[in-house]
Amino acid sequence: xxxxxxxxxxLGLAVAALLVPQVPFLQPxxxxxxxxxxxxxxxxxxxxxxxQMGYNSFGNIVFFGVGMYATAVVQRDLYFTVEEYANVAGxxxxxxxxxxxxxxxxxxxxxxxxxxxxxxxxxxxGILGLRGHYFAICTLGLGIxxxxxxxxxxxxxxxxxxxxxxxxxALGERGPFFYxxxxxxxxxxxxxxxxxxxxxxxxxxxxxxxxxxxxxxLGLHATRxxxxxxxxxGFFLALAGGVFGNLVIFIDPTDVAFAGPTFGVxxxxxxxxxxKGTLWGPVIGATVFHLTQEFFWTYLFGWQRVALGxxxxxxxxxxxxxxxxxxxxxxxxxFGEMVDEDARRVQVxxxxxx
Amino acid sequence: xxxxxKSAFVALPSAALAMSLFGTAQAKVEGDxxxxxxxxxxxxxxKTNGKHTKNGYELAVKRVNEMGGVKVGGKNYELKxxxxxxxxxxxxxxxxxxxxxxxxxxxxxxGPYSSGLTKAMAPVTEKxxxxxxxxxxxxxxxxxxxxxxxxxxLSTSEQYLAxxxxxxxxxxxxxxxxxxxxxxxxxxxxxxxxxxxxxxVLDDAKKHGMKVVIDDKLPKELNDMTxxxxxxxxxxxxxxVVSGHSKGAATAVRQMMEQKVEVPMFAITxxxxxxxxxxxxxxxxxxxxxxxxxxxxxxEDDYFGSxxxxxxxxxxxxxxxxxxxxxxxxxxVLVWVDALQRASSFDTAKLRDALSATDMRTFxxxxxxxxxxxxxxxxxxxxxxxxxxxxxxAPTKWASxxxxxxxxxxxxx
Numbered sequence: 207x208x209x210x211x212x213x214x215x216x217l218g219l220a221v222a223a224l225l226v227p228q229v230p231f232l233q234p235x236x237x238x239x240x241x242x243x244x245x246x247x248x249x250x251x252x253x254x255x256x257x258q259m260g261y262n263s264f265g266n267i268v269f270f271g272v273g274m275y276a277t278a279v280v281q282r283d284l285y286f287t288v289e290e291y292a293n294v295a296g297x298x299x300x301x302x303x304x305x306x307x308x309x310x311x312x313x314x315x316x317x318x319x320x321x322x323x324x325x326x327x328x329x330x331x332g333i334l335g336l337r338g339h340y341f342a343i344c345t346l347g348l349g350i351x352x353x354x355x356x357x358x359x360x361x362x363x364x365x366x367x368x369x370x371x372x373x374x375x376a377l378g379e380r381g382p383f384f385y386x387x388x389x390x391x392x393x394x395x396x397x398x399x400x401x402x403x404x405x406x407x408x409x410x411x412x413x414x415x416x417x418x419x420x421x422x423x424l425g426l427h428a429t430r431x432x433x434x435x436x437x438x439x440g441f442f443l444a445l446a447g448g449v450f451g452n453l454v455i456f457i458d459p460t461d462v463a464f465a466g467p468t469f470g471v472x473x474x475x476x477x478x479x480x481x482k483g484t485l486w487g488p489v490i491g492a493t494v495f496h497l498t499q500e501f502f503w504t505y506l507f508g509w510q511r512v513a514l515g516x517x518x519x520x521x522x523x524x525x526x527x528x529x530x531x532x533x534x535x536x537x538x539x540x541f542g543e544m545v546d547e548d549a550r551r552v553q554v555x556x557x558x559x560x
Numbered sequence: 561x562x563x564x565x566k567s568a569f570v571a572l573p574s575a576a577l578a579m580s581l582f583g584t585a586q587a588k589v590e591g592d593x594x595x596x597x598x599x600x601x602x603x604x605x606x607k608t609n610g611k612h613t614k615n616g617y618e619l620a621v622k623r624v625n626e627m628g629g630v631k632v633g634g635k636n637y638e639l640k641x642x643x644x645x646x647x648x649x650x651x652x653x654x655x656x657x658x659x660x661x662x663x664x665x666x667x668x669x670x671g672p673y674s675s676g677l678t679k680a681m682a683p684v685t686e687k688x689x690x691x692x693x694x695x696x697x698x699x700x701x702x703x704x705x706x707x708x709x710x711x712x713x714l715s716t717s718e719q720y721l722a723x724x725x726x727x728x729x730x731x732x733x734x735x736x737x738x739x740x741x742x743x744x745x746x747x748x749x750x751x752x753x754x755x756x757x758x759x760x761v762l763d764d765a766k767k768h769g770m771k772v773v774i775d776d777k778l779p780k781e782l783n784d785m786t787x788x789x790x791x792x793x794x795x796x797x798x799x800x801v802v803s804g805h806s807k808g809a810a811t812a813v814r815q816m817m818e819q820k821v822e823v824p825m826f827a828i829t830x831x832x833x834x835x836x837x838x839x840x841x842x843x844x845x846x847x848x849x850x851x852x853x854x855x856x857x858x859x860e861d862d863y864f865g866s867x868x869x870x871x872x873x874x875x876x877x878x879x880x881x882x883x884x885x886x887x888x889x890x891x892x893v894l895v896w897v898d899a900l901q902r903a904s905s906f907d908t909a910k911l912r913d914a915l916s917a918t919d920m921r922t923f924x925x926x927x928x929x930x931x932x933x934x935x936x937x938x939x940x941x942x943x944x945x946x947x948x949x950x951x952x953x954a955p956t957k958w959a960s961x962x963x964x965x966x967x968x969x970x971x972x973x
Binding site: 233234235236237238241292293294295296297298299300354357358364365366367369372380381453454455456457458460461462465468469503507508510511 | 602603643644645647648649650651654655658659662663676679680682683684687701704705706707749750751752754755756777779780
């Protein structure tokens with residue numbers, strides 16, 4: 207595909223995404239669409255580590271939860287004392303003006319993002335020396351530990367959870383508001399990742415995935431790149447978490463914030479389903495996963511988890527490379543080009559040299 | 561050109577699939593059916609109680625429809641409930657409440673199971689001004705927010721086990737002891753409902769000057785509390801209070817029995833929902849159980865007759881004795897029926913006013929809401945398991961049997 211076609215495609219997608227809230231029959235589904243953007247964010251941020259760099263992290267949910275709690279706490283502490291807020295949260299007396307709400311949200315997300323970067327940097331320098339399964343297992347523990355810590359910390363509500371400020375009426379309905387916020391967040395994340403993958407950073411983390419020892423031997427500061435990759439992933443995840451807390455209203459430490467068994471696993475599944483290590487794979491994987499899940503929830507009531515489990519088995523057995531990987535393998539000329547031209551060129555030229 | 565037209569497959573699923581996957585929005589009243597909506601926990605950690613809640617709703621719907629339905633504006637309507645599975649997580653609950661309101665057009669909401677889920681949903685129903693009648697969100701933090709559209713038929717959670725503390729104090733006085741010398745042990749799940757129970761118990765313990773010797777937070781999905789019980793063995797408290805939904809109840813009773821823990825008074829919540837008598841037989845004896853409702857109480861109404869008639873009908877239908885979670889769910893539907901008939905309208909503002917003016921008798925107890933939306937016309941009762949039977953022992957007004965205190969030692973049973 208030429209440059210013009212690509213721009214047309216991106217523009218078309220952008221217009222379609224912007225128009226969704228304007229279509230009358232889609233109006234009632236906006237919250238689900240907002241969740242779709244969250245799912246896409248999950249998959250994209252996970253893929254930085256798991257796909258592009260080959261480090262399967264099961265602990266990314268930590269950043270999501272940290273961002274969520276940080277944002278909610280900032281929103282609370284800007285305008286209330288802890289005791290005061292505990293008595294009014296979720297009700298009319300806790301209503302904020304639009305300016306207060308947006309200030310709290312923006313500031314909270316900023317702090318949440320920075321906190322996540324800090325945590326990723328500190329943890330990363332410690333455990334990114336681990337490789338393969340060891341790293342995966344270590345990160346698995348992180349999510350659980352974070353959930354337990356949050357459950358015991360009274361300042362953030364402990365096991366009783368934390369109610370986030372409600373969206374002021376002046377900012378419109380919940381549906382369009384959260385739809386647009388998550389849309390913007392997802393698009394920014396996508397563009398930043400696209401830019402990063404296209405440059406030296408992308409090549410470096412791909413090199414780490416393909417052969418870390420060789421990359422190291424060639425003078426690449428592997429641990430540094432790995433840590434930066436995790437910081438990038440954690441930063442965007444924390445921003446998503448910050449808004450997500452406001453969307454769900456009630457932050458439960460283990461079921462919403464550090465929800466390893468659901469979101470933490472889904473982000474891996476979605477990236478694998480779509481095709482890990484590709485730019486569009488996580489986006490497509492998350493879309494298919496979310497829609498399938500909604501479908502199962504509606505029509506296979508009570509069996510939705512079983513159906514989802516079967517779907518995962520089918521995907522892993524028949525499409526080990528994910529949707530994009532499978533399509534690319536089948537129609538390399540068509541899909542390699544359309545989905546990610548640069549990555550394909552690199553791949554093709556490498557194969558030519560062999 | 562056609563190449564990247566084809567690639568529109570990226571964008572299209574969102575619109576096309578969404579349309580075909582989800583039905584179109586239904587009206588709140590379809591023909592001669594009034595549609596209520598509920599998101600319940602059919603899977604996940606609350607699935608046992610989610611089932612009780614659903615059975616409670618369904619039995620009410622069945623009975624009301626059998627008896628001619630609901631009369632609104634001179635016409636008889638049947639009831640129907642639309643359900644979704646919230647998987648016991650607020651993340652899902654928040655999506656579903658929007659879905660019920662925006663996609664299914666539900667204007668009459670029934671509550672979910674658990675305080676956490678209710679906390680996530682109540683601000684949304686409040687925002688859309690959709691009345692919600694619930695029987696399973698007992699946390700008192702739900703009722704200090706000025707919610708105008710939330711109505712709860714149950715007693716709030718701080719009342720659950722407070723009575724046990726008073727009972728312990730009474731027993732101490734009767735034995736010529738100062739209640740202030742009593743030692744109290746608490747092991748409470750780390751969730752909104754159970755933490756509220758803890759707050760209520762601590763308030764009452766403070767009133768009597770009791771000393772808290774153990775105050776443990778238990779994890780969710782509670783399967784083992786050996787650590788707490790070991791401490792109990794060492795510190796020998798006079799009262800042990802445990803709360804952690806059905807799993808907590810089953811774990812506590814099982815491990816008390818297995819580890820032969822001796823404590824004069826042992827009070828828990830969710831005995832009935834966890835079916836501790838069926839599971840552990842004599843091992844469950846002498847446990848004190850907080851209950852919102854008991855089938856031996858003398859309430860009655862036109863739909864179900866007496867409380868024990870309700871219990872019989874429920875058991876015939878579903879094959880087990882109804883725990884109070886089912887009864888309070890049934891009562892929630894009856895409150896809706898009463899409000900719909902009194903308002904004689906489907907206007908949610910009128911219905912809200914009708915709901916807040918509720919003053920009725922049901923098999924579950926009297927229902928009358930205060931301005932915060934909680935039921936103030938019905939007490940909590942405390943039952944003790946004696947010989948495999950639940951006997952009401954407190955408060956005195958409802959007591960059918962005398963409390964066995966202290967619990968007999970395991971070796972003497």
